[in-house]
Amino acid sequence: MSIKEKYELAKKEYEKWGIDVDKALEDLKKVKISIHCWQGDDIAGFEVNQKELSGGIAATGNYPGKARNAEELRKDLDKALSLIPGKHKVNLHAIYAETDGKFVDRDEIKPEHFGNWVSWAKKNGLGLDFNPTIFSHEKADDGLTLSHPNKEIRDFWIRHCIASRKIGEYLGKELGQPCLTNLWIPDGYKDIPSDRLGPRQRLKDSLEQIFKEKIDKKYNLDSVESKVFGIGAESYTVGSSEFYMNFAAKNDVLCLMDTGHYHPTEVVSDKISAMLLFSDKIALHVSRPVRWDSDHTIILSDELKELAKEIVRNDALDKVIIGLDFFDASINRVAAWTMGTRNMIKALLNAMLLPNKKLKELQDEENYTDRLALMEEFKTYPMGAVWDYYCEINNVPVKESWLDEVKKYEKEELSKRK
Numbered sequence: 001m002s003i004k005e006k007y008e009l010a011k012k013e014y015e016k017w018g019i020d021v022d023k024a025l026e027d028l029k030k031v032k033i034s035i036h037c038w039q040g041d042d043i044a045g046f047e048v049n050q051k052e053l054s055g056g057i058a059a060t061g062n063y064p065g066k067a068r069n070a071e072e073l074r075k076d077l078d079k080a081l082s083l084i085p086g087k088h089k090v091n092l093h094a095i096y097a098e099t100d101g102k103f104v105d106r107d108e109i110k111p112e113h114f115g116n117w118v119s120w121a122k123k124n125g126l127g128l129d130f131n132p133t134i135f136s137h138e139k140a141d142d143g144l145t146l147s148h149p150n151k152e153i154r155d156f157w158i159r160h161c162i163a164s165r166k167i168g169e170y171l172g173k174e175l176g177q178p179c180l181t182n183l184w185i186p187d188g189y190k191d192i193p194s195d196r197l198g199p200r201q202r203l204k205d206s207l208e209q210i211f212k213e214k215i216d217k218k219y220n221l222d223s224v225e226s227k228v229f230g231i232g233a234e235s236y237t238v239g240s241s242e243f244y245m246n247f248a249a250k251n252d253v254l255c256l257m258d259t260g261h262y263h264p265t266e267v268v269s270d271k272i273s274a275m276l277l278f279s280d281k282i283a284l285h286v287s288r289p290v291r292w293d294s295d296h297t298i299i300l301s302d303e304l305k306e307l308a309k310e311i312v313r314n315d316a317l318d319k320v321i322i323g324l325d326f327f328d329a330s331i332n333r334v335a336a337w338t339m340g341t342r343n344m345i346k347a348l349l350n351a352m353l354l355p356n357k358k359l360k361e362l363q364d365e366e367n368y369t370d371r372l373a374l375m376e377e378f379k380t381y382p383m384g385a386v387w388d389y390y391c392e393i394n395n396v397p398v399k400e401s402w403l404d405e406v407k408k409y410e411k412e413e414l415s416k417r418k
């Protein structure tokens with residue numbers, strides 16, 4: 001039986017519940033996932049005086065073949081993108097600037113340093129997102145940046161963030177779609193602080209300066225990303241969830257929730273509906289924490305599915321900006337991108353193929369027996385046949401056949417990088 005025939009059979013099963021499968025595939029095609037470039041080189045970046053990764057995050061593993069320059073990174077992204085259905089965005093960090101071998105400090109980066117990324121994105125019909133890089137730098141060595149007690153250091157990072165927003169605006173203008181410029185800082189303390197307020201006051205002040213200049217939302221959207229702890233900042237994080245949630249609400253910027261940045265039993269899926277009642281848009285970093293904020297490649301886990309259900313059920317595909325944030329250096333990096341992104345898309349498809357209206361009615365009728373029974377039965381509905389068909393009509397490999405492509409690429413390209 002062909003993929004198409006299997007699809008037609010599956011469709012009949014979903015139609016019994018009033019689910020329009022063709023419509024789901026149309027909707028799915030419109031969804032843009034922001035694919036993080038930093039999976040390709042373990043967040044090293046290509047600065048002239050490259051520093052070790054800092055800020056309490058870590059890419060562990062030594063799988064060979066990581067990208068050593070921007071051309072290689074784009075080549076690897078091209079490969080991954082050819083295995084992922086749909087048209088997406090790529091998420092950059094300031095350390096991916098191309099400065100022609102000249103040293104340009106972070107507070108001096110300019111749109112022109114991202115010209116190659118723009119040409120590449122245009123050629124491939126991609127959007128771009130951006131992040132100031134507020135770690136892996138001598139002015140972040142003590143783990144403090146925008147909340148630093150030293151004004152000179154704060155000012156340096158403020159200038160970097162302002163420069164980054166200008167780059168975001170440029171990317172948005174060039175590519176005809178808004179760029180999300182996301183701000184995350186590592187600031188915190190290893191041990192019990194004696195002053196929790198001071199650093200937060202300083203961070204608030206720095207952010208107010210950074211966001212003072214309004215930029216047209218047609219080109220650039222700003223977000224702030226909170227965190228609960230990092231390596232070396234186990235006791236206190238300046239930019240906590242409460243801090244940024246309040247800041248975002250009062251200053252008209254977006255809250256970005258990273259799925260690895262909460263307490264272990266706290267889930268982002270539950271936060272989406274609450275946030276959307278008070279914000280037009282929110283942003284996500286979809287990651288997979290294993291015991292800590294480990295940033296494993298995302299799998300089609302229950303929580304990933306739940307997250308996708310919340311976006312789909314709340315009709316929020318244009319309100320939730322879905323970005324990925326994982327960096328596994330122990331497996332083939334192109335494979336990590338490919339499976340992680342495919343899993344995100346699969347989770348959305350899974351959510352679209354549920355009898356969501358019926359399930360909601362059952363809840364309102366307090367019929368919890370049927371609600372649970374139906375949810376469980378749908379877990380074994382033939383979503384795979386629909387997914388395979390979606391891959392086929394989007395000209396990307398069906399099922400695990402993408403892995404052969406990655407292996408071929410590894411042999412011909414990655415293995416030659418020493």
Ligand code: RNT
Pocket residue numbers: 038043057131184225227258285293325
């Ligand atoms: C760190 C944050 C942040 C980074 C990237 C590289 O804990 O999740 O988003 O992972 O900016």
Ligand code: ZN
Pocket residue numbers: 225258285325
């Ligand atoms: Zn993140």
